[in-house]
Amino acid sequence: EKQVSSLNPIQWYPGHMAKAKRQVTEKMSMIDVVIELTDARLPESARNPMVDEMTRQRPKILVLNKSDLADQAKTQQWIHYYESQGIAAIAVDSRGPQSAQKIVSACQAIMKEKRERQLKKGRRPQSIRALIVGIPNVGKSTLINMLARKKVAKTGNRPGITTAQQWIKTKSDVDLLDTPGILWPKFEDPEVGYRLALTGGIKDDILDFQEVALYGLSFFSQAYPDALKDRYKLDELAEEPFALLEQIGEKRGCMQKGGFVDTEKAAELFLREVRGGQLCRLTLEAPGLHKQEPIADTLG
Numbered sequence: 098e099k100q101v102s103s104l105n106p107i108q109w110y111p112g113h114m115a116k117a118k119r120q121v122t123e124k125m126s127m128i129d130v131v132i133e134l135t136d137a138r139l140p141e142s143a144r145n146p147m148v149d150e151m152t153r154q155r156p157k158i159l160v161l162n163k164s165d166l167a168d169q170a171k172t173q174q175w176i177h178y179y180e181s182q183g184i185a186a187i188a189v190d191s192r193g194p195q196s197a198q199k200i201v202s203a204c205q206a207i208m209k210e211k212r213e214r215q216l217k218k219g220r221r222p223q224s225i226r227a228l229i230v231g232i233p234n235v236g237k238s239t240l241i242n243m244l245a246r247k248k249v250a251k252t253g254n255r256p257g258i259t260t261a262q263q264w265i266k267t268k269s270d271v272d273l274l275d276t277p278g279i280l281w282p283k284f285e286d287p288e289v290g291y292r293l294a295l296t297g298g299i300k301d302d303i304l305d306f307q308e309v310a311l312y313g314l315s316f317f318s319q320a321y322p323d324a325l326k327d328r329y330k331l332d333e334l335a336e337e338p339f340a341l342l343e344q345i346g347e348k349r350g351c352m353q354k355g356g357f358v359d360t361e362k363a364a365e366l367f368l369r370e371v372r373g374g375q376l377c378r379l380t381l382e383a384p385g386l387h388k389q390e391p392i393a394d395t396l397g
């Protein structure tokens with residue numbers, strides 16, 4: 098039986114994470130700033146909990162991506178929350194036209210003092226060297242493409258760097274080091290797994306759609322009941338998530354032989370529409386409420 102709760106052993110190998118950690122840590126000396134992407138709909142669950150530790154040598158910008166799909170007021174709450182923690186945070190839709198400029202400006206702001214010091218020493222300011230990190234599917238490639246839109250070339254080594262590193266030179270003020278190994282989210286907490294699954298942050302082939310849809314339906318009934326009513330033209334929402342799934346299936350013609358609702362099909366339809374932002378903009382977690390998870394001390 099495929100279940101969210103059974104995912105953790107598949108993706109979170111201590112050895113695997115230790116390797117990713119090494120790869121990220123090694124890159125710190127080559128860059129000026131870390132751009133960490135997360136998903137605005139679930140800003141804490143969509144982060145790899147070890148990134149802070151891996152990148153603490155360098156200033157960081159936390160980018161709440163896919164903000165076009167998130168609840169705007171809640172995104173603002175998150176930005177204030179991170180700022181109160183001393184973390185520079187911005188919200189973007191990395192596919193939008195403003196995203197690249199917003200990120201370049203944030204990088205410039207965070208590098209301002211250092212650049213002024215360099216200027217005083219008579220050193221010509223160089224392009225800002227950045228590393229983009231984030232869990233799979235959070236939007237790294239999309240953002241890289243936006244930043245590199247007027248890309249000049251992919252260059253090889255920089256002087257003084259011995260290991261072969263790919264730099265993506267952009268016409269903007271920010272050059273990008275190619276992204277390191279895969280930084281999985283960590284979802285020992287089933288809540289975190291469900292949130293990621295609901296928003297498309299976990300590969301579908303290891304998901305039980307129905308289980309995730311039921312989680313989503315109970316969340317929507319509480320947080321966004323009107324969005325459910327509007328989308329599926331329901332006057333009353335059934336109280337039980339499974340009955341609600343049947344209501345949706347019926348409305349959408351997800352039927353099987355004998356006049357029964359094909360709840361598997363209904364679940365897939367519902368998930369697709371949630372992920373595509375077709376119900377409403379949604380945020381699954383609020384600042385301060387997210388349970389912090391212990392980071393395995395077994396990782397060297």
Ligand code: GDP
Nearest residue numbers: 162163164190191192233234235236237238239
């Ligand atoms: P990566 O695995 O981190 O490189 O993620 P991708 O750049 O491949 O993006 C994963 C999916 O999210 C793609 O289907 C993108 O089109 C989509 N995506 C990325 N950024 C945004 C965004 O800001 N808003 C929305 N709605 N979708 C996005």
